[in-house]
Amino acid sequence: MSEIKYPPLISSRHIRLLRIIAAAVEDQTTCYELITVNLDETPAYVALSYTWGNPLSPDVQGAEHWPNHISQLVLKDGKSIHIGQNLFTALKSFHEMGICGDIWIDAICINQKDVEERNAQVAIMGDIYASAENVIVWLGEQDWNSQVAMVFLEKFMPKLRNLQAREKVGDESFSYSFSDPRLYDRIGEPVIPQEIFDGLASFLERAWFKRAWTFQEVVLARRIEAVCGTTYIEWEQLETLLAFLETSDWDMRLSRFQNSSKIQQIPGRMILSTIVYRRHIAHGDPHEPIQRVFLERIAAGQCPNDLLVAELDGLSYSMRCRKATDRRDHVFALFGIANRFCERMEIANPLPAPDYQQSFEEAYTRYARCVLQTSKTLLLLSNVEDRPNESSSALPSWVPDFSKEWHIGFPLTGSGAYYDACPQSSPRILPNHNPKTLVIQAYHFDTVTALGESDFELGTGEIPFTQSAKILLDLPLKYHTGQDRVDVLWRTLIADQANKQCPAPFEIGEAFQDITPFEALARLAASTPEAARALPSLSEIVDRKDIYAELQRFRTLDASEEGIPPSQIEHANKLLQSTLAAEAKALPFARQLGTMFITKRIVTTSRGFVGAALLSTTVGHEVFIMPGGRVPFVLQAKPDGTYQLMGEVYVHGIMRGEAFEHGEPVVREVILS
DSSP: OOBOOOOOOSSTTEEEEEEEEOOOTTTOOOEEEEEEEEGGGOOOOEEEEOOSSOOSOTTSTTGGGOOOOEEEEEOTTSOEEEEEHHHHHHHHHHHHHTOOEEEEOHHHHSOTTOHHHHHHHHHTHHHHHHHSSEEEEEOOSOOHHHHHHHHIIIIIHHHHHHHHHHHOOSOTTOOBOTTOHHHHHHHTOOOOOHHHHHHHHHHHTSGGGGBHHHHHHHHTOSSEEEEETTEEEEHHHHHHHHHHHHTBOGGGGSHHHHSOOSOOOOTTHHHHHHHHHIIIIITOOTTSHHHHHHHHHHHTTOOHHHHHHHHHHHHHHHHTTSBOSSTTHHHHTTHHHHHHHHHHHTOOOOSOOOOTTSOHHHHHHHHHHHHHHHOSSOGGGGGOOOOSSGGGOOSOTTSOOTTSOOOSSSOGGGGOSOOOSSTTOOOOBOOOSOTTOEEEEEEEEEEEEEEEEEHHHHHHSSSBSHHHHHHHHHSOSBOTTSOBHHHHHHHHHTTTOBTTBSSOOHHHHHHHTTSHHHHHHHHHHTSOGGGGGGOOBGGGSOOOHHHHHHHHHHHHSOHHHHTOOHHHHHHHHHHHHHHHHHHHHHHHHHHHHHHHSTTEEEEEETTSOEEEEETTOOTTOEEEEOTTOSSOEEEEEOTTSOEEEEEEEEETTOTTSGGGBTBOOEEEEEEEO
């Protein structure tokens, strides 16, 4: 038995398909053969979306010992193709389910040893998935966790949908609490134990939900069908489940969230963003908020290239939470989606085609420069992540590392076009022959002179608010904007945006003062310098996990059986109500703080401005405003005369062009390296 020798494809629009021939009744053997078709002649086929490696969630017991053997697929002519264990298992399941016909599978239909063919096929992969009659999503073999998901889909979802229909009134903030026993009374089901939520989370954390390429494969698909083991899962059911979970507090029932203080991605959230983009890009669903914003921008006459860059900004943000064995795929996987978008806008796709002969540094830099030169904005620079140790990165400082997962919530520009620090301007990018540098004109605004505590330090309970307190007390009672310093403080912590509004509504400031740590800071900011000695330590703040555990025990026990005195139960109920009431008041601010201030710190400048910058910002770093930039940026001067881009910064009082109200700041030619 010899390995297949792939003949060259006839043209860049030809693809191979694996033809699965139904098993013969006599020997139950499925036959396979490779055929070649022209994609432009609308051949009938399905495409497979799967993962090359272990399909299970890494936290499933035994996942680390998953046998990723290389198996052989024997074709009808006796030739063999080496394939991974997960794909081999998928084909075996398809045989048991009677699935046959023509199917496109990248590992089989592309000659992976031919880099030129691989480049050409990856460049049309968006067309391959968009042209398929159906995309089969292979989620791996069945296990206990997948059975839990089936129970949710088949048993709970119909009842929860009925409940939504009876009670939901179109409010986007409407949500359900799985911690509230009354929810189960209303759907007529017993309380769901934590183990079930943990099982569902493990299912939603299977590798397929997190892979970079599956984003494109779902977004562009005409029709989707999921398969787990030998069971079909209706894609629409899965979408409904994820949408419902997003409007609930189910993640708070997970053991990992209760037993860890680490920032964690909520299971299933990545695929939910994929669903949103599928409705927007592939179907143009006018009910999808992102589509409505897109249509509004078209109506306002926004340049098609700027619309494309805005799309790429959101897409690249979503892609950064995903996994890819090859780091280059974080940008290559966007090419097909950009193609589809450009077809809708009737413009050429400006992105460079995938080229696996390039290093990931070259691929990222080429992509970043192309986006910057195409657009009239500097949105891409807002995606540069915090790099505490610049020497460890092979990328220029102005090029985002698209393979690094975001841990800082949204970039300032990611949640809406709220800011315009350099009004009505376009980037002034100057000619440059060095591919690793970006030469740009920028306005020098100020220099960082003091640092407050980071978000992490504010949350450890180890230290008092010494640095932040000093910053507050050094501020005048009235800020440059005429606002008092309490107002300036809470607005800076959340970048002055909340509830899709900027400036943030005043009631958010009231919620700010209901959070125990910040209540002390607010009192301090409103008082005199002598009040500093009364500053409390965060270690005085109560850890409420133990309270909740005790409350839950009282709520679920029968007093007569356990012998719990009624007075204790009454005390627990009062404690529950007061705790929930306090946290409910603080929640609007806390939620926004968790999005906008993660891995940031308060800073002040030599001219008395207050801001929120990334953690690696330090005294002496400079604040620049760049034409085409919605937000200011922090730069660090280097010994060779170039600058390192440290990241974007929120500076209260200059986010809407106020820096230019009293004359134009000093302009410089800046070389970012």
